Amino acid sequence: MTETVMGVSTAVRPVIEVTDAGIRFRRNRLSRRNFKDLFAGSARRTRADEFWALRHVSFSVAPGEAIGVVGRNGQGKSTLLKLVAEVMLPDDGSVQVRDGVAPLIEITGGFVDDLSVRDNVYLTAGLHGMKNQEIAERFDEIIEFAEIGDFLDTPYKHLSSGMRVRIAFAVISRLEEPILLVDEVLAVGDKAFKEKCYRRIEEMLEGGRTMFFVSHNEKDLRRFCTRGLYLDKGALVLDASIDEVLDRYDADYGTP
């Protein structure tokens, strides 16, 4: 985490490096499993009831790039994001992330119903590696961004769903991590707040962050991203500029 992130030296090594990564899931949740299955470590076989959600995916991301992931539902976009966030581990190949990550994935997940908003902010930010002093410095700003000042000592469960998302976004987007992962969370919240979130993301991109963005919204993708990854049937079909990727996607699936 040094100044190289700011582009001082351009021949930098990639911050994200995905090499021949693959992950497989079971098709049927209820299918029988036995102990032998569980401990058979080899990732090479595919059993009848399993499928590869992603396979042979390789790419690398240089610091400061903004990447949009494109594909139809169920083609592995979110799974790829989870691999990069390292909340899932590949069965095949490797995923290396060399810098801190601020994951805007299931952002309200870390919040505890019974604790107050204040406690929750400290807890979530702390779990993502922030020190108490750093949180204290940013606390007012987080609250202001979430427009939630009157509810600091309200238990989280009493907040409206809009407020929950606002405070969660405010915390995660203030993590100061060099890599940002966004998974369509911004579909929620009212229009004004959505725009505010987008401005925050743009600001962060200008600040030299690397972004990984999963969305179905073409306008958003073109707005933020420079490079696109097109996933289809668990494989990386095209890795090119975002316009090229979107054109190919439209050609394949005929969306206007």
Next chain:
Amino acid sequence: MSAAIDVRQARTPAARYRHSLWLLTARDLKVRYSTSFLGYFWSILDPLVMAGIYWFVFTVIFQRGVGHEPYIVFLISALLPWTWFNGSISDATRAFTREAKLIRSTKIPRTIWVARLVLSKGIEFLASIPVIAVFAIISEFTATPAKLQWGALLFPLAIIMQAVLTLGVGLIVAPLVVFFRDLERAVKLALRFLFYASPIVYGIADLHKHPSLEFWAAFNPLSGIFSLYRAAFFPQELRWFDVGVSAVLCLVVLGIGILVFRRTIHAVLKEI
């Protein structure tokens, strides 16, 4: 306010581990104590009621009371650690399912999800130790006072051994329950069996009428651990053979736990 990336001094992985572990443990305790009025009292009420029941059954109804006097101190000195073990393991069966959302969104080292249970229950156990002292002091005014022995110095060793054992069992149970939901009930049953298979309502010495039992009982790692706890007031309960076997078993269980956890965590993360 700038959107540029601040240069933050990176922490070592160990420091991050400790930090996250402590945050989650503190959260557990905070949730427990901020949502219930009686808070601390609840964590000691359960073992106290159980101790009261056993004391009544064995000393009043059966008029047993040979050897281990005062029986209430004898009981509580093993019941409180048992409550720690029992609580951690039964919570470990839900370690992943209850926190699924959080686990899916943060990448802290996964063993923390089990370790935090052992730690928070362990802190509750430490907070309940004064209860033993209270009963020991009360017993001073009865015909059979409890005398504090040098064996009380073994308390820390017992705590360390129990923490290792509990963590080991938790690391085995937590991921397996994700795949085999039935295991949750099986664990409850096993814990109830273990309660009577461990020297809690009785002492190790009570087994000497059954020599073969006495030998095999040593292979319950809890025997050695409870014998260390009890050495504080009941020196005849301290069996170094049991303690030795237990120490080895604790490490073996932790080793198996780490192995199982490592092999299954990939699949666990997909499943939750």
